[in-house]
Amino acid sequence: MRTNTLILYALFSFLGAATPITAWASERIQTEQIGVSIVADDGSVFARYDLADRSQRGKLRAYLEAERGRNYGIRVHNYTGGRIGLVIAVDGRNIISGRKSHLSTKEPMYVLGPYEQATYDGWRTSNTNVHRFIFTDAANSYADAWGDRSAMGVIAVTAFREVPRVQPQRRSGGQEMAPSASAPGESRSEKSMQSADAAEATGTGFGESHNSPSVRVHFKPQRHAFAKQFLKYEWRETLVRLGVIRESPPINRFWPEQLGQAQNYAPYPPGYWNQRR
Template sequence: MKPVHILLAAALLCPGVTLAHGGLADISLYDRTGGKRLQVYWHEGRAYVAGKPGNEYQISLRNRSREEILAVVSVDGVNVITGQSADPSQSGYVLSPYGRLDIPGWRKSWSETAAFYFTSLGDSYAARTGRPNDVGVIGAALFRKRPPVPAAPIARDPGRAAESAKPAESPLGTGHGRNETSHAYQVEFERASSAPAEIITLYYDSYANLVARGIVRDRFTHPRPFPGFVPDPQG
């Protein structure tokens, strides 16, 4: 089966983006339930975000180049379009030059997705389909488009068509949530090479687990000599 490359229709990003930067594109997570872009924490060269169990989220990508690129996106080691164990050679989303898109969930059809939401490892879509080993990571394999051949028209093959410390609690995964409308359509995209030009990786877990693993410093408090105004006494 040939990989399917698709454009996501009417995809919008909210302002105030917190990004993990790549050369070709940026990636971020938006907490749809909490209504905020999730902060990226850097630790030993890796980017992490803290998710809240039960909250829906979406993956946001921004093309930084002047050309179309293909993004093969995986969540917990699973391709978000096909549901296969992820591989860079599979189907992906096409981003227009300097374009942005949101991926709200697992693609079910050309008009529908099943929402991403943060959940326990056991409830994650990957674990429930027998693939729990890569839970907690989101990846985007980015491909440049093959440039047109500067020659007279000749017969050629068509491009492939679209299609450390112990955690404080159970590791966080991504569930297969409610179905919702999300339109996409099929396009042609011929890759410039079989290997990705770049892979962007974003790890995630609960805030408590990131603190326990030493990735995030906990917001500890100290006594304050001037904490505020004088309250009324009790009783």
């Protein structure tokens, strides 16, 4: 059974975020100071495959196996002793404002307290509701509805430390948020042409409405992010084709594979059977 938790979020450089939930997945994507995992409603964790390149400190990239038609949430764990601001983008769109994200400090962000964790599971449409994240085809995604395929199939989490406060702020009992600066308007008429492989591409849809109380808080982020994580989610068949997942061919119990293979004997020379006719 799902538990509604009050979320804190910042809509501009001075506001922030979401409060934590108590249970968290043992399998997670983790850098030194934050952990990220993608979870289903039953608490299970979607399979992910880390990439080996860790040349950039604090940045992690991984593949994620998406399951068509399933809701998901983005679970973040703060391993630091201070509050952090989280700019989260799905398919290139900020999950609070719905606008194109550049993962900057001027965007709405969720705020997470020291050693806390929280799960963000939808597009925020008010201070009390979100519409669920759901794996779907790119053509049915929220981003594609706005003509934006610039970051399709990618979940991005960027974490900012808080500028030290002169006086500690008393915490409220729920999730908080803040107003953001206005951004250039976007028109549905700007929708781009769909690519030929749109049916195969993954995206995140605008799912059912879900109660998710939130409150605004004061939060001023530092200029530069200290951690970034990018998850590229794909259908299983795509991950197999890319070699991310390796599958063995099925075994036929009544027809051993070696029967159709050479038994290490000398093969007949080319044209041999033609000469015998």
